[in-house]
Every structure is written in C-alpha cells, then in structure tokens.
Amino acid sequence: MTTAETGEKGSAGGAEEGAGPEGAGAPPAPVKSAVRTVVLLEHFAARPGLHSLADIQHDLSLPKSSLYMLLRTLVNLGWVETDATGTRYGIGVRALLVGSSYIDGDEVVAAARPTLDRLSDDTTETIHLARMDGTSVVYLATRQSQHYLRPFTRVGRRLPVHSTALGKALLATHTDEEVRRLLPRRLEAVTQHTVTDREQLVEELALVREQGYAVDREENTLGLRCFGVAVPYRTPARDAVSCSVPVARLTPGHEQVIKAALFEARDRLSVVTRRM
Known part of the structure; x- marks a missing residue:
C-alpha cells in the first residue's frame, strides 16, 4: 500500500523507501501504512459487528483523514465491509479466507x-x-x-x-x-x-x-x-x-x-x- 492510499507523507514515505539493505545491521523501519492496516484488522477481529468512523478513530487514535482513506481502500479490496449508508465498518470476508487458509495449511x-x-x-x-x-x-x-x-x-x-x-x-x-x-x-x-x-x-x-x-x-x-x-x-x-x-x-x-x-x-x- 502506498502513502498516497492512506494520505501519509513525509515520515511514512521515508519508512517505506528508506529501509537499508539486508544485512546492514539495524532492522528495517516498519512501514507505517502496513502497521496501521494490521492494527485496524486486528481491532475489527476483536470487536465483532459494525463500527462508526468516529468510534474507530477514538479507539485507535489515528488521524481521521488517513483512517477514512485506509478504510475505503480495504472496503474496495474486500478486507473490510460497510453498511448500506457507508458510514459503519467491520471485518470483511477476505479475512475469513486468509484465516481458513492458515488452518487448512x-x-x-x-x-x-x-x-x-x-x-x-x-x-x-x-x-x-x-x-x-x-x-x-x-x-x-x-x-x-x-x-x-x-x-x-x-x-x-x-x-x-x-x-x-x-x-x-x-x-x-x-x-x-x-x-x-x-x-x-x-x-x-x-x-x-x-x-x-x-x-x-x-x-x-x-x-x-x-x-x-x-x-x-x-x-x-x-x-x-x-x-x-x-x-x-x-x-x-x-x-x-x-x-x-x-x-x-x-x-x-x-x-x-x-x-x-x-x-x-x-x-x-x-x-x-x-x-x-
């Protein structure tokens, strides 16, 4: 996921592009957008049902604009589902497919x-x-x-x-x-x-x-x-x-x-x- 997809600039871009080569000593810096994606999916996994953007933002303390862009991206990819109004969000069917593959393998x-x-x-x-x-x-x-x-x-x-x-x-x-x-x-x-x-x-x-x-x-x-x-x-x-x-x-x-x-x-x- 690029920084444009989550509205991140500056430090996030540096984290994604500035990691050193393998074997350089220090571990590579985490990719902020990837970390936020995992945190968001784990948040949904621990709280079944649909949740408003305001509630999610309150629980995770993420920037609202970045969170919204991340949610919309995950909705488009099937990892997050939304209700008919498009204002409440929950875990999507793609997460079930990945979880099932872990068990099956x-x-x-x-x-x-x-x-x-x-x-x-x-x-x-x-x-x-x-x-x-x-x-x-x-x-x-x-x-x-x-x-x-x-x-x-x-x-x-x-x-x-x-x-x-x-x-x-x-x-x-x-x-x-x-x-x-x-x-x-x-x-x-x-x-x-x-x-x-x-x-x-x-x-x-x-x-x-x-x-x-x-x-x-x-x-x-x-x-x-x-x-x-x-x-x-x-x-x-x-x-x-x-x-x-x-x-x-x-x-x-x-x-x-x-x-x-x-x-x-x-x-x-x-x-x-x-x-x-």
Missing part, C-alpha cells in the same frame, strides 16, 4: 484430526485444539459435544491464557520467570473464579507440571469445567488439547475417563507431530 491441525475425532468419541464432550499466541490461546480445531447441553465454540476464538485449561497447560511448559515476564501481576477476571494473582497462578502451574494436566474450574465460563494437556512436540509447547464439560454432567467417574483419554491423545499427538 497447518500440519499439526491436519495430523491431529484422527486423534481429535477419537478423543471426541471417547469422552462424548467438546474437544479443542488451540495454539498459544502471546497472552492468549486461539482455537485451531474443535469437536462438538454429543450432548444437548454443550458449550458454544468456534475456530478462531481467542481466550486469555491464564483463565483456560489450554493456556495453563501451555504456561506450565515455560519456566516461572518466563511466565512472570509474559503476564502482568494482576490478571483479568473473566469470571469470579478466575485466578487474578500471577503468583497464585505460578504456584498452580507447579501442580500442573506434576500431574500432567491443567484444570479450568469455571474460570472462563460459568458452569463449565475444562481439562487440558500440552502437546510436547516442541519446548516450550505451543499447542494444547482440552476437553470441556458442563459441571452438571461431570461425575468423578466421567472425570477419570476424560483425563485418561487426554493423556492417550497427548501421547498419540506426540508421535505424529514428532518431526514438526
């Missing part, structure tokens, strides 16, 4: 499909495969519960790493100091059960390492308990598998079945992802 997702299917059959509950991304986990694949009472899930959903069994299983593959560098001292309370003290979470991660699995005790969704294990094809792990079950349906016997099935799934995935 991921070797771990492809290799995990038979294991996820078997885990779903063994537990009859909702199954997730997720990847750690900063302080979040992102769903890469799901298998819906066979029961009428079941949680709502979708591929691409992003959840806090500290409030999920998936995230805690992944955090446990990091050292305590790495966890402290990654997370703030006070953590977001998603529900009244969420662990919001980082040091308390660090203590819990020691137990996760010892027992080999993590538990979300209604910390992300009320009425739902989740069990998660990391897939150790790399260290620290970046992917994890979990099983979610409504508390009303969770008996001690069913919990043991879920844990055993998760350990078996982890072992199978460790084999099939060994060379990835």
Whole structure:
C-alpha cells in the first residue's frame, strides 16, 4: 500500500523507501501504512459487528483523514465491509479466507484430526485444539459435544491464557520467570473464579507440571469445567488439547475417563507431530 492510499507523507514515505539493505545491521523501519492496516484488522477481529468512523478513530487514535482513506481502500479490496449508508465498518470476508487458509495449511491441525475425532468419541464432550499466541490461546480445531447441553465454540476464538485449561497447560511448559515476564501481576477476571494473582497462578502451574494436566474450574465460563494437556512436540509447547464439560454432567467417574483419554491423545499427538 502506498502513502498516497492512506494520505501519509513525509515520515511514512521515508519508512517505506528508506529501509537499508539486508544485512546492514539495524532492522528495517516498519512501514507505517502496513502497521496501521494490521492494527485496524486486528481491532475489527476483536470487536465483532459494525463500527462508526468516529468510534474507530477514538479507539485507535489515528488521524481521521488517513483512517477514512485506509478504510475505503480495504472496503474496495474486500478486507473490510460497510453498511448500506457507508458510514459503519467491520471485518470483511477476505479475512475469513486468509484465516481458513492458515488452518487448512497447518500440519499439526491436519495430523491431529484422527486423534481429535477419537478423543471426541471417547469422552462424548467438546474437544479443542488451540495454539498459544502471546497472552492468549486461539482455537485451531474443535469437536462438538454429543450432548444437548454443550458449550458454544468456534475456530478462531481467542481466550486469555491464564483463565483456560489450554493456556495453563501451555504456561506450565515455560519456566516461572518466563511466565512472570509474559503476564502482568494482576490478571483479568473473566469470571469470579478466575485466578487474578500471577503468583497464585505460578504456584498452580507447579501442580500442573506434576500431574500432567491443567484444570479450568469455571474460570472462563460459568458452569463449565475444562481439562487440558500440552502437546510436547516442541519446548516450550505451543499447542494444547482440552476437553470441556458442563459441571452438571461431570461425575468423578466421567472425570477419570476424560483425563485418561487426554493423556492417550497427548501421547498419540506426540508421535505424529514428532518431526514438526
């Protein structure tokens, strides 16, 4: 995207044209228009629906004229959609196509499909495969519960790493100091059960390492308990598998079945992802 498309001049143009040759020492300067495009798309991805130009400008603190030109360019390219009035904007269908291509081309997702299917059959509950991304986990694949009472899930959903069994299983593959560098001292309370003290979470991660699995005790969704294990094809792990079950349906016997099935799934995935 050129500076003319976003109304940028001067410093933005220098950032795009003044980057030194590869191997010159300092990393190339970021392209301002590209950075703004990514920030805008991620803003829409985190806030479903349509939003006014004024609201977007307020949230992102971008120059209004530049933001408008960027939005119109992305609308023309299909990355952003607008309503009939042309005054409200949201994520476009092109973003879905790119997101789907990421899932379709991921070797771990492809290799995990038979294991996820078997885990779903063994537990009859909702199954997730997720990847750690900063302080979040992102769903890469799901298998819906066979029961009428079941949680709502979708591929691409992003959840806090500290409030999920998936995230805690992944955090446990990091050292305590790495966890402290990654997370703030006070953590977001998603529900009244969420662990919001980082040091308390660090203590819990020691137990996760010892027992080999993590538990979300209604910390992300009320009425739902989740069990998660990391897939150790790399260290620290970046992917994890979990099983979610409504508390009303969770008996001690069913919990043991879920844990055993998760350990078996982890072992199978460790084999099939060994060379990835």
